[in-house]
Amino acid sequence: MTTGCKTTTIFLTILCGLLLTILGLAQDWPPLAWLLLAALLIALPAAAFKIATARRGPLPVDVEEHRTAPPVERREHHVTHVALPSRWDDYDFLFSATVRWYPLEAPSNDPVLNPAGLAVEAVLNRARAITEQREPGRPSLTQHELSGALSRMRPDPTGHLQVMAEDVTLVLREYDQERLNRLAEVRKDKAVWEHQRKYEQSKREYLSEDVLKDTGSAVVWWLAKNDDRIEKTVADLGLLAQLTSAANDTDVPERLRDLIPRPHDERPTFDLREEPPVQPERQPTAADHFEAFLNTLDFTDGEIQRPMLAKQIADIIRTQDQHETAEDILRRFHPPASHTSNDGEPPTSPDDTTDNRPAA
Template sequence: MTTARKTTTVFLTLLCGLLLTIAGLTNRWPTWTWPTLAVLLLVVPAAAFRIASLRRGSIPVSFEEQLTAPPVERTEHHVSHVALPSLWDDYRFVFSATVRWHLIKSPETMPVLNPAGLAVEAVLSRARSITEKREPTQASLIQHELSGALSRMSPEPTGHLQAMAENINLSLPQQDQERLERLAEVRKEGAVWEHQRKYEQSKRQYLGEDVLKDTGSAVVWWLAKNEEHVERTVADLPLLAQLTSAANDTDIPERLQNLLSEPPSESAMPENAEVEPEPKSQARTAEDHLSGFFDSMGFTEGDIRRGMLAKQISNIITKQNQHETAEGLLRRFDPPTASTQNDPEGPTSDDDATDETSTSART
């Protein structure tokens, strides 16, 4: 009788004794029945043990327990932080998983071996054949690929067992991961810079070899951009000729040099633009300088303050014996009108002009 059976027999004997005691107290059995029950509770278990020992024979109890006890066999093993190669040198994946196996042959016909070692070797070999062909930048994707490839029981090379893996985790060391992120950022910046460089090269080539190849090409390009302003294109011919010559590092053709000295034609000017006296030479005159000064002050054409200030300046330079320049300023900025010519009592002194300028400025 095994230990388990002995324990069960003792437990049932005690339970029967307890039930009989409760029944005797409840029914008020006679006193002579209690010794009888005690004898029965002792004799019955002893007889059961005797009969079991006779049936068992001379086999030791410990050996019988070994035969009847279910065999305990380990069928899984956990591996962690195993370095697997990648497609790039000096970059390694970190592999962790739970390896499971199933023996193909029965233990009686199998030689002495370590099934855990065979199963782990088979799983790592299958995982290595995949990772060594993958880039380290795809660790998360390769982890799912390994989960599918190692999820099936496959026989290992010796043929003693089949192995698989689950709970797979694949990653990169933290330093390698940060290094790859920096490299990726540099590649992205380099790609952007390369596109910008090619764009600038293409633009320079387009302007140098097509647009500014000669003055004619520049005029056609400018006219295409300002097709509704032909007069403006004609007025910009001198500028286009200079720009084309500068771009090709050549002199302006002789046939176009006369454009540099010609004033803009009246047709190229706006309809309401004021026609200024044509300068006698290309050099800027006092009238031109004073006009630029008024423009920078915000005194545009038609502003009465231009004439008032020009008259004051004319009076000042007249005292310096610059009569011709003073007259030119008056003709340019304060030409006499019919009402002024007929009114001999108009303001002539510097004080009057100053009063008028101050009044106009306050207004």
């Protein structure tokens, strides 16, 4: 009889005794009846326990063996930095994990001599089947894949053990990881360069095959670029003709040559049989700059301000030891003949404001 059955029997016996006691008090039983009731309450539980024990009998053999069998023995072994191949040659993963196993029942003539070796071999074979199909660029992703694949107990090839692995880590050697990072940067730069090259090539094709195909196409493109400013486009026809001819390596058409702008300092054409001598360009002097200054102020020839300003500027230049430049300005703008007037008297300067009137 189990413990639950014993508890139930005792509870029912007590409950029946209470009911019979209440009934006996209500019926005013004689003392003999109370003695029989007490004996009955004691005898019934004892008889029930004895009957239940006789019916149960001894435990089965297999149950007894199961209860007395030793618990399953589990073992573990740590492996660190075991090189496993990747999909790329010469780039190995470094595998670390805790290998766990428990032995299965083996025939008496085939004992397991080194269960740790068999367990490690089984785990490494399972891990290698995965890593040799993966590229080394993402070791963390492959690590999580291995953690899931090795987390289940599976029998080893010999059938003696159930094997699994925990705490799996998978990394690359430091110099291999640095090399892969550099290769990734090169691939990214190459991709950017390829995009730029294709963009420039497309732009060249667009200009040569569409925009600058001929002068008419260039004019239409230029007109669209300048927001329909017809006057500007017409003024640039010569430049567009030159640009189109240069892009197509051809001469400017005869009908458009008159539109090509000419430089202002273009030399006149001469007979090819008599080439004129090339005269070196004269550098402008200080007197030339001073003349341009006077012209800017609208001091034309014949005005008295020109020699006066020339005299003053020459005096200032002499103080800087530039005597030759001062003389050049005086010869050009203040000749000796201008130093005297027609009646032999020197001209009166606006600065020489001497009052000759008698004093009051």
